[in-house]
Amino acid sequence: MSKYNLDYLDELEAEAIHILREVAGQFEKPALLFSGGKDSITLVRLAEKAFRPGKFPFPLVHIDTGHNFQETIDYRDKMVERLGEKLIVGSVQESIDLGKVVEQTGKSASRNALQTVTLLDTIALHGFDACIGGARRDEEKARAKERIFSVRDEFGQWDPKRQRPELWNIYNGKIHKGENVRVFPISNWTELDVWNYIRREKIDLPSIYFAHDRDVITRNGQLMAASPFLNMDDEDVVERKRVRFRTVGDMSCTAAVESNADQIDIIIEEISASKISERGARMDDKVSEAAMEDRKKGGYF
Amino acid sequence: MNILKFFTAGSVDDGKSTLIGRLLYDTDSILADQLEALQQSNRKNDDGTIDLAILTDGLRAEREQGITIDVAYKYFQTDKRKFIIADTPGHIQYTRNMVTGASTAKLAIILIDARNGVVEQTIRHSYLVSLLGIEHVVVCLNKMDMVDYSETMFNAITEKYRALAAELNLKDVNFIPVSALKGDNVVNESENMPWYHGRSLLHFLETVDVETGAESELSRMPVQWVVRPQTDELHDYRGYAGRILSGEFNVNDKVTVLPSGSSSVIERIEIFDQRPETVFAGQSVTLHLKDNIDISRGDVLVNSDHLPQNSKLIEADVCWMDARPLDESITYLLQHNSKITKCKIREIVYKVDINTLEKLNAQDFKLNDIGRVVLKTADELGFDLYTENKANGAAILIDSRTNLTVAALMFRAIAD
Numbered sequence: 001m002s003k004y005n006l007d008y009l010d011e012l013e014a015e016a017i018h019i020l021r022e023v024a025g026q027f028e029k030p031a032l033l034f035s036g037g038k039d040s041i042t043l044v045r046l047a048e049k050a051f052r053p054g055k056f057p058f059p060l061v062h063i064d065t066g067h068n069f070q071e072t073i074d075y076r077d078k079m080v081e082r083l084g085e086k087l088i089v090g091s092v093q094e095s096i097d098l099g100k101v102v103e104q105t106g107k108s109a110s111r112n113a114l115q116t117v118t119l120l121d122t123i124a125l126h127g128f129d130a131c132i133g134g135a136r137r138d139e140e141k142a143r144a145k146e147r148i149f150s151v152r153d154e155f156g157q158w159d160p161k162r163q164r165p166e167l168w169n170i171y172n173g174k175i176h177k178g179e180n181v182r183v184f185p186i187s188n189w190t191e192l193d194v195w196n197y198i199r200r201e202k203i204d205l206p207s208i209y210f211a212h213d214r215d216v217i218t219r220n221g222q223l224m225a226a227s228p229f230l231n232m233d234d235e236d237v238v239e240r241k242r243v244r245f246r247t248v249g250d251m252s253c254t255a256a257v258e259s260n261a262d263q264i265d266i267i268i269e270e271i272s273a274s275k276i277s278e279r280g281a282r283m284d285d286k287v288s289e290a291a292m293e294d295r296k297k298g299g300y301f
Numbered sequence: 302m303n304i305l306k307f308f309t310a311g312s313v314d315d316g317k318s319t320l321i322g323r324l325l326y327d328t329d330s331i332l333a334d335q336l337e338a339l340q341q342s343n344r345k346n347d348d349g350t351i352d353l354a355i356l357t358d359g360l361r362a363e364r365e366q367g368i369t370i371d372v373a374y375k376y377f378q379t380d381k382r383k384f385i386i387a388d389t390p391g392h393i394q395y396t397r398n399m400v401t402g403a404s405t406a407k408l409a410i411i412l413i414d415a416r417n418g419v420v421e422q423t424i425r426h427s428y429l430v431s432l433l434g435i436e437h438v439v440v441c442l443n444k445m446d447m448v449d450y451s452e453t454m455f456n457a458i459t460e461k462y463r464a465l466a467a468e469l470n471l472k473d474v475n476f477i478p479v480s481a482l483k484g485d486n487v488v489n490e491s492e493n494m495p496w497y498h499g500r501s502l503l504h505f506l507e508t509v510d511v512e513t514g515a516e517s518e519l520s521r522m523p524v525q526w527v528v529r530p531q532t533d534e535l536h537d538y539r540g541y542a543g544r545i546l547s548g549e550f551n552v553n554d555k556v557t558v559l560p561s562g563s564s565s566v567i568e569r570i571e572i573f574d575q576r577p578e579t580v581f582a583g584q585s586v587t588l589h590l591k592d593n594i595d596i597s598r599g600d601v602l603v604n605s606d607h608l609p610q611n612s613k614l615i616e617a618d619v620c621w622m623d624a625r626p627l628d629e630s631i632t633y634l635l636q637h638n639s640k641i642t643k644c645k646i647r648e649i650v651y652k653v654d655i656n657t658l659e660k661l662n663a664q665d666f667k668l669n670d671i672g673r674v675v676l677k678t679a680d681e682l683g684f685d686l687y688t689e690n691k692a693n694g695a696a697i698l699i700d701s702r703t704n705l706t707v708a709a710l711m712f713r714a715i716a717d
Contacts, residue, residue, distance in 0.1 A: 004515035016586035021525040174704035
């Protein structure tokens with residue numbers, strides 16, 4: 001074997017670091033969107049590798065739906081303290097209080113769609129010209145076609161028909177005033193790659209990723225965490241189950257899977273064998289075949 | 302385990318999306334809920350089986366029209382290797398998307414419909430593979446089931462293709478007879494073609510050698526970012542961060558900085574908390590030099606005994622990618638890795654008819670046109686010829702009016 005052999009995780013890591021440094025070099029006011037999920041936690045580790053011992057050339061930005069898992073918020077605050085980096089929080093509750101968005105009603109009400117408005121307002125308020133996110137192309141069909149540097153217009157919209165060609169490893173970050181670029185450094189990673197990287201790097205995760213006992217109700221065949229944020233009625237039966245979450249979003253739209261996997265090795269084994277893809281546990285994609293495409297066109301990450 | 306990036310050239314009619322769907326399906330890379338979504342879709346094959354092509358058609362317009370417009374990236378892995386597929390559209394009006402998908406690929410799959418043999422589109426796709434210098438080519442003769450798995454047919458087409466490959470100077474050309482629809486020789490070796498003794502497509506993809514560019518003598522690292530913490534304890538820390546394009550760098554190597562031409566010696570190499578003695582192509586690293594010289598983003602660090610070209614006048618092949626035609630009167634921006642400089646097109650040397658490979662005199666240069674130009678840059682560029690070092694021999698043109706990427710450039714020579 002050649003002495004130049006680069007393991008796949010090293011190659012993916014090197015590509016992501018290259019992309020992060022391009023963002024730092026090309027933009028005036030970038031930001032890293034931090035959701036508290038494992039993908040953005042991975043981005044933070046990659047940013048450390050790209051810029052230490054210097055400071056990050058961007059703040060972390062969290063769009064807080066107000067319906068978060070408490071474990072995620074605790075994790076976020078501890079992490080920011082360890083890093084010594086700046087955190088900016090955009091609040092969906094504030095957008096609601098200001099009358100910019102209206103809370104959904106009904107059984108499947110969720111704040112997931114509302115956060116797009118808060119995100120766009122936060123971008124405008126701080127004048128961010130690039131927002132780094134942890135989306136991956138293996139998650140969903142529309143994402144499979146999105147560029148690593150994805151230009152959004154003044155309204156945050158993605159136009160799939162007007163994407164810039166992205167050639168070799170050369171990233172064109174030139175934009176007009178008002179536009180911004182969404183940057184996806186781990187576009188080429190799969191869910192399993194992220195987990196293997198987290199294991200290799202011994203990265204700490206919020207506890208809800210691991211098996212724990214929780215009160216849940218079953219809706220459309222999916223397990224939702226019972227919480228004050230979920231509109232429940234008499235038909236909903238609360239059961240206590242041993243579950244974990246594969247993705248971490250808003251409490252009202254992130255489903256759990258039954259699992260005994262309380263360690264990362266077991267989770268990786270489970271995912272390797274699993275027959276339900278990760279976004280299958282997201283209610284928001286179930287609406288129609290083009291659901292993600294429509295949300296991205298509207299400014300969603 | 303390493304990664305192989307490859308792209309597929311062919312049209313929907315050749316069964317390209319079906320071939321990719323078949324690779325994913327037969328390697329168990331389709332998850333249950335995706336499969337469920339597939340089964341609920343209205344598109345079925347004539348015999349009622351799932352239309353695997355749906356797996357790669359992402360955008361709504363593509364599903365409605367049953368075609369591929371943009372590059373879709375797909376991921377799968379086996380015990381031996383990880384794969385990234387760039388599924389690119391085959392139609393001439395999407396030439397730019399194919400060039401985009403091909404630019405990062407190490408291997409090209411060219412699909413030929415066994416009923417039709419080498420056609421105009423095959424020539425066009427093969428030309429693009431040659432233009433972009435793709436290291437390995439696999440020609441899949443698809444729909445073998447429709448020609449009774451005929452060896453004679455296979456031999457006739459491969460002979461014809463070999464002549465084309467020689468004309469285009471293609472490297473490492475391989476032929477595999479397949480049926481994407483039925484699954485012959487895609488993942489599993491076919492029982493219908495006992496006369497074929499080669500590997501199945503997947504087996505080939507798993508075993509082909511993937512070069513990283515590290516063996517190259519041309520060591521290059523564009524500086525992306527200068528790490529300067531400027532804290533009390535790290536007051537003198539000054540690290541040049543970048544990803545190595547080609548070759549290797551060692552502690553104590555003599556390096557030259559371009560375009561300034563000043564040189565120094567590597568004092569220390571860092572990858573986060575590691576201090577390796579040697580780093581090589583593909584790695585993102587931070588280099589420290591013994592001397593305090595002026596280096597900023599966009600400069601290139603190279604090994605001093607193999608200097609790159611350093612010129613403002615360059616002959617380049619161009620693929621035009623924008624609806625606005627090339628304009629010799631305006632100033633574009635040229636981006637070469639992390640360096641951006643102003644650029645004008647001095648002269649259109651010729652345009653290629655990519656269906657016949659004829660070189661034509663050209664007055665204009667429009668969307669999807671390919672040909673040779675002479676360009677002049679404002680700053681000197683430390684580049685290599687594309688044939689000698691792809692990673693440091695390519696660039697893009699940006700139209701500063703629209704900020705769009707309007708052309709792909711491959712450097713071919715220093716111009717007079």
